[in-house]
Amino acid sequence: MPELNRLEKDTGNKESSSSYLPKHVNETYLEKWLPVTASREAKWYYSAFHNVTAMVGAGVLGLPFAMSQLGWVPGIIALSISWTVTLYTLWQMVELHEDIPGKRLDRYHELGQHAFGPRLGFWIVMPQQVIVQAASNIVYMVTGAISLKKFFEIVSLKVGSIRKTYFILIFAFVQLILSQSPNFNSLKSVSLLAAVMSFSYSAIAFITSILKGRHPGSHYGVRSSTSADITFDVFSALGTVAFAYAGHSVVLEIQATMPTSEENPSKIPMWRGVLVAYAIVAVCYFSVALSGYWAFGNFVEDDILLSLERPPWLIAMANFMVFLHVVGSYQVFAMPLFDMIETLLVKKLKFTPGLPIRLVGRSSYVAFTALIAVCIPFFGGLLGFFGGLVFAPNSYFLPCIIWLVLRKPKPFSFHWTLSWFAIISGMLLMILAPIGGLRKIILDAKTFKFFS
Template sequence: MDSSIENREKERSEKEKAIDNWLPITSSRKAKWYYSAFHNVTAMVGAGVLSLPYAMAELGWGPGVVILVLSWIITLYTLWQMVEMHEMVPGKRFDRYHELGQEAFGEKLGLWIVVPQQLIVEVGVNIVYMVTGGKSLKKFHETVCPNCKEIRLTFFIMIFASGHFVLSQLPNFNSISGVSLAAAVMSLSYSTIAWTASIHRGKQSNVQYSYASSTTKGTVFSFFSAFGDVAFAYAGHNVVLEIQATIPSTPENPSKIPMWKGVIVAYIVVAVCYFPVALVGYWAFGNSVEDNILISLEKPAWLIAVANFFVVIHVIGSYQIYAMPVFDMLETLLVKKFKFPPGRTLRLVARSSYVALTMFIAMTFPFFGGLLGFFGGFAFAPTTYFLPCIMWLVIYKPKKFSASWFANWICIILGIMLMFVSSIGALKTIIDSAKNYKFYS
């Protein structure tokens, strides 16, 4: 009797091991430290960088610079905490954000706290990147062929989505490393084009650095919304544990060493991209800058066309980086809960359905600036700015009034304030945009 129970247990554990070896996050642990670098660059330096001059215009010089620098420092600190917590239990790895949440808050509560927020972030990013990809393709087409017949944005979003139906079938993070590397190079390239072209254009003759809104109410809402744009720009935390899960680990050489090395490189690239784009873009155009700096830059035409093409390639990679944890959740649910057999058919149907859903939502609601701010505030602030700090306090229990205790509580308070004010501001932006919007135009 005991041996039959033992056999059943062994069979079940082998079956679960086979499923883990098939799921996207845990199927391959052969990544090098530099995979971590370009995956993190691709995850972080996304469409958000192009909206930073617009965020600066809504914040003004003083508050804008302070918030940019503070965000860089706080998010690097919370990212370090997550890298450290990945293997804090000897012999166990927290391969997914929600697994760390379950360790901190309990089996059920951890899921309910982390999974909805992580899904909002990842699905939200994928929708915004569908819009960005479509808009950049449209801008590329109009720049290359100014006399051609105008094509609706809806069709460009569909063209952008078509590539993802193919790329989404790549099984795991390591299999998209080539796409991610290309995307990371593109992000550095178009960021450099954005600020060098702004310098080339020079400070506009009628440039103004006052707030664009003529009313106090409008200025306050815009100020709040800009917080969300900045939060959106620092958003790699939602996939950091999943990226670290792909790195091999031994007691002598834990995964946090190569992972942290990659993160430092990524954050240097982030600084090189973000600060020049935000400051030079705002300096050149002032409060008249568009919510995507490349739209404000119209000349030289060939360079802006190239930059928009680079954006398209980059957001193709970013979309896949953020979609991979969603595919993992989806496939885990279908295989473990609903007992679907793992295989190519399941992957084809599940992932294609997800790509189609994000495409449809993007075609329906392409309010780029407002979407950035809303998702940035509502979901990115918790998962990036203060949830890692709460987990750190719960798990490590640092001594009251110690440096670690103070640092975490400061991040939590600032993060909660950021979440509320940016969500309010962005919701107002979306409502204003929706008033004049025609569906599928």
């Protein structure tokens, strides 16, 4: 099957995209150089651990806190609905990857362009995807720094006075090195390590919470007392849950790394990997959320590992595992952005593909996310704010809108009904969750000193 990836040919644009390239660079060469499409030799299990790495990260650590804001029944319902809806919308995206016979939609914005037209589709999808991935990377900067600081505080008490800023800079230095990985498939070892770490620290959080038992004086109602506080907490909690299902912004890019043919389309191995990943996600999310809330109730921290203190060596190990995991997660979310940056530099600014633009472009992006993380390192508030504002559209309802536009299911059929349920749920999340997250950021900022 020919692997033609640009939509100018699909949408009737008569001007060849090659005219936007430097004279000595053609479209085929560029596709073989860009990180998303450079290698198409991935196996189905690459999809599994890429998706686990993309999903089971900072979000799972905040789920017990979200449960304390919602309560037992609403919390379990929110987790269950989110797992079901996002699995369905991810299936939609996997199915639509090769919606055009003989061509592949390798990037999220290309799917949007196919559905809504080259210009409108690009501007509907691209800004949301960029914000999702940049927001994830900022949160991973904060998470990695918090976890590494906690690890050293447990191992050596002398580290306790060192500012969180320095740990963010350490994390950024690691990312500066890893960001020079040429393509998605070159990250497979990093992503596999990250996936193993995510499952391991989730298991530690679950087991340690169970062994610790109930915190004295804790209760299982919602953590706030006034109606206003409860309302804002619910909004923020829904955003935290939405943040936990963030893999949709990279799913097409992951599928782009897989080989395809008429006999064996890429959706077959991709979906097999997704199912394995979602089974692992369910185990991690529900075990950590329920055990953490059971153990600490309304006293649980917005990062469950901050609530767990004993045995010290095991908690130190779990925090270091979180650090290793978010190192890999950062790269999985950053790689599509690197692809966008390098496409812009080559097509718009006429730079020649090569090491210099990768070094400058990727390093600049890492430095930008580090700067934002230093300025607003509020873990819980960031989850709620970003989870509702941009993760809800990307994961909950944008795939459904595209599905309705392209596949046109009959009214009140299964796919029509489920798509509209996801659209309505996602839009409510997008409107309400950022309100609660922003309020928490404002409250945390009152006692915060910059660069502390």
